[in-house]
Amino acid sequence: MPAGGAAARGRQRALLSWLLHERWTHPRLGRLLEKLQPYEESLPYDSDEASLIRVARKQFERESRVPAAFMETMTRHFAATYQAWSKARPADDFSKVEPYLEKTLEYSRQYARYFEPDHLADPLIESFAREGLKAEEIRSLFSRLRSELVPLVRQVVEQPIADDSCLRQSFPEQQQWDFGLRVIERLGYDFSRGRQDRTLHPFCTKFSVGDVRITTRLKENRLGEALFCTIHESGHAMYEQGIRMELEGTPLARGTSSGVHESQSRLWENIVGRSRGFWEHFYPQLQETFPEQLKNVSLDTFYRAINKVEPSLIRTAADELTYNLHVMIRFDLELDLLEGKLAVKDLPEAWRERYKRDLGVFDPGDRDGVLQDVHWHFGTIGGMFQGYTLGNILSAQFYEAALKAHPEIPDQIRGGTFDTLHGWLRENIYQHGRKFTAAELVERVTGSPLTIDPYVRYLKQKYGELYSL
Amino acid sequence: MPAGGAAARGRQRALLSWLLHERWTHPRLGRLLEKLQPYEESLPYDSDEASLIRVARKQFERESRVPAAFMETMTRHFAATYQAWSKARPADDFSKVEPYLEKTLEYSRQYARYFEPDHLADPLIESFAREGLKAEEIRSLFSRLRSELVPLVRQVVEQPIADDSCLRQSFPEQQQWDFGLRVIERLGYDFSRGRQDRTLHPFCTKFSVGDVRITTRLKENRLGEALFCTIHESGHAMYEQGIRMELEGTPLARGTSSGVHESQSRLWENIVGRSRGFWEHFYPQLQETFPEQLKNVSLDTFYRAINKVEPSLIRTAADELTYNLHVMIRFDLELDLLEGKLAVKDLPEAWRERYKRDLGVFDPGDRDGVLQDVHWHFGTIGGMFQGYTLGNILSAQFYEAALKAHPEIPDQIRGGTFDTLHGWLRENIYQHGRKFTAAELVERVTGSPLTIDPYVRYLKQKYGELYSL
Structure with missing residues (x-):
C-alpha cells in the first residue's frame, strides 16, 4: 500500500x-x-x-x-500506535511509543474487565487467539517447556556451531521464487485457489475458502529465507483452503485458534520442511537449480545449515529450538504488565534482562529489542504471543498422531509424496474450521489433552542426533 | 485473483x-x-x-x-452473466450468452421504468454514468460527430498506411515498465499515493484519495502498448488524486461522470501523450532506453507509427480516429435494443452490418465481434459506452480552455514540463470531485455547453497534418 x-x-x-x-x-x-x-x-x-x-x-x-464505542476508541488508538511504532523503531527510540503503550495497557485491562475474569489475560487470549486455555494453564505449560528447553539449548550451544555459509552465497531471486512454488505445489497448496506475492513481512491472507493467498520475502544472499517463509505461509493457507466448502460464509469457515493455526505453519515448515527425509527428496532438485553454488555442498552440510542453532536477538530470525524462548519472554512480560508487576517505562530494561538470562544475548538498543515486534503496537497487550509456542507444541502432537495412523508418512516424505499427511490433516483438522475449540480438537485428534511431551521428544531426537548429544 | x-x-x-x-x-x-x-x-x-x-x-x-430486492436480483444475474460470457467468448459462441442477455435487457428496462423516463436509456445513463445528458441529446451529438468523422476517416484511409514496424521489435519488458513509470511521474502521478501493477486488462482503482492505483499490460514486441495504457490510467488516477482532501469520505470524493473521467485519461493519453511536442522531449530518452531498436528510427517515423490509423475490429485496440466509431455503434445498438427495434438474437448480425458500414471491416465470428467487450455482461444494456466518446469530445474542449488560459502549455510540453496543465486541470476539474454535474462543470470551465467543435478541430488539424490532407 x-x-x-x-x-x-x-x-x-x-x-x-x-x-x-x-x-x-x-x-x-x-x-x-x-x-x-x-x-x-x-x-x-x-x-x-x-x-x-x-x-x-x-x-x-x-x-x-464490550461496548461498541469502547471498541471503536481502542481500534482508533491502535492505528495511532502503529504509526508511532513505525517511526520509533527505525529511530531506536522507545520513548516515542511509551505513552501509546501506556494507553494500550490501560485499554487491554479495560477490555478484560468487561469479562470479570480470573486473570486479566484470559479474555484477551480468548478473544484474540481463541486458544481455549487460561493464562495460568499456559503459564504452567510454558514453565515445563522452559525447564526442558533451557538445558537442551545449553547443551547444543556448547557444541561447535553449525556452518551455514553454504546458504550465504548468491542465489538469483527468480530461481528461489520458482523453487518455492514448486515445493508448495507438491505439498498440496492449491494455486487455483491462491497465489504468492512478494512483501517485506510474509503473511497469509484469506478472502474466501476459494482464495487464500500468501506472501514471501526474498534475499539473494540468503537461501532458505524465501523457501521457509513460503512453506510456513503455505501451511497456514492449506489449513484455510482445507475447510469444507459447506462451511463457507459462516463463522465456522476459519481456523480455530492462533495456536492450531501456527501448528500447521510450523508442522510444514519445521517438522516436514527442515527434516532430513524432506531434503533427501528435494536437495538434488535444489542442487540442479543452483549447480554452481551447491555442487560441493553435501546433503548433510545443507541439512545442518538449515537447522543451525544460535541464540540471537530477533524472534522472527530465530531457529526452531531457541524460538520458543523468545515467545515465552513476551508472554511473561505481557502477564507482568497486566498484573501491574511491571511498568511500561521499565519494559526495555526487563526485556534486556530476560534476553540475557534466557538466551545469553545482549543489545543495548531497543530497535532489535522491545521494539522488534509489531504486535503490541497494533493490538492489545495480552493474547498476542502464546499462539506461536502453543503452535510448536501442537505441531508435534498432531504429527505424532498422524504417524500413529500412517507409519508410512516419513517414507513417503523421503519419496516427495505428501498426500497421506495432507489428507490426514485435512480430514482431522482442516475441514472442521472453527467447529471445535483448540482443546476439543486436540482431544478428538490425538486422544489426549494438549501436552508438551511429543514436542520435547521431537526436539530431543532431532537435535540430539544433529549435535550428537 | x-x-x-x-x-x-x-x-x-x-x-x-x-x-x-x-x-x-x-x-x-x-x-x-x-x-x-x-x-x-x-x-x-x-x-x-x-x-x-x-x-x-x-x-x-x-x-x-429502485427496490433493494430488485437490485439484488439484478446484481446476482450480472455475476452469472459474467461467468457465461467468460466461457462464451473463447468458445466464439454467442448462443451461450443469449439467454443471459435477454434477461439483462429485461432487467435494464425494468430498472429504467422505475424512473418513468422519456427514454428508457435516460435513467441508465444517469445512474451508471452520471453524464447529465439525455439519450436524445447524446444521439444528436454523436450523429453530428459521425458526419464529421466518417469522411475524415475515409480521407485518411485513402492515404498510404503508416508504417509502425518500428514498434514491433523486441523491447524488454522491464525497460518498458520503468520508462512508463518515469513518464507518469513527470506528468504528475503521485507515487506516494499510488502504485502500478501488472494485469491483463488495465484499469485504475481507488481505495481513497490517498491510494489511487493503476495497472498496465506489457507486450515485449509491442512498444507503446504498456506506455499508453500507463498514461491512460494515470489520467484517471490523477483526476482522483486531485480531489480536495476535505471531500474525502463524502459522496463528493469521486470523479463526476464517466465522460469527464474518460476525458482525463484521453487528454493525457492522446492529446498530450500522442502529440509531437511530447515526443520531442521524450523520444531521445526512449532512444537511450532502447538504443539498438530505435537508433535508426526518426522522431517523425515514430510519431507517425504511434498515430497510425487503420479501421479494425477491436475497440480497445483502435486508433484515436476510428475509436469513436466503435463506441457509437455500441451506443446505437443499446438504444435499438432498449427501444425494442432490435432483438437480442439479431445482435451479432446487426453488429457485423454496422462494422461493415461504418468501419469497412468484417469478421464472421462473434469472439472479436459482439462478444469482445465485457460491459453488457456484467452490467445493464444502456449507459455503458457513451462515456468513451463523450470523454474524447470533452478532452479537446477542456484542453482548448486550458490553452486559452495558458498559451504556453504546448511549449512547456515540448520541454517536458506539465505543471501548468496539470495545475489548471486540478484547479478547474479535479479538486471539485462530484460537486458539479458534467454539464455544470463544462459550462463553468469552458464557458460554453458541451460541443464537438474543439474535438473536430483537434482531429482535423492533427490528422490533416499527419496525412497531408
Missing part, C-alpha cells in the same frame, strides 16, 4: 469492524440464538448446525460484553 | 452493494436531507456543504426509486 493510503484504510477497517460488531451484538441475533437452543440440543454436538449455533452464541456473548 | 475466488467475491460485492443501498435509501437519510434544505439554500451553490447536500439528495432520490 502506498504511504498515502494508511489513514483512509484505518478508517475503512474501523468502519467494517464497527459494522461487524453491530451485527454480532444485535439483540435479534441473541433472540434467534435463544430460539435455536432446543434445535441445537436435538443435534449431534459435532454436526455443522449445532456447531454453528454454539460458536455463534459464544461470539455473540463475547462481543456483547 | 485466483479462479477459485470468483464466487465468494461475487457474494461479497453483492453484500457491500446491499449495505450501501440500504444506507442510501434509509428513511432517516431522507428526513435529514429534508431538514437540511433551508441550510442548503442559505449557502452558495458551489460551497462544499451545499454541494454535499445536493448530490446526496439526488442519489437518495435515485436509489430510493
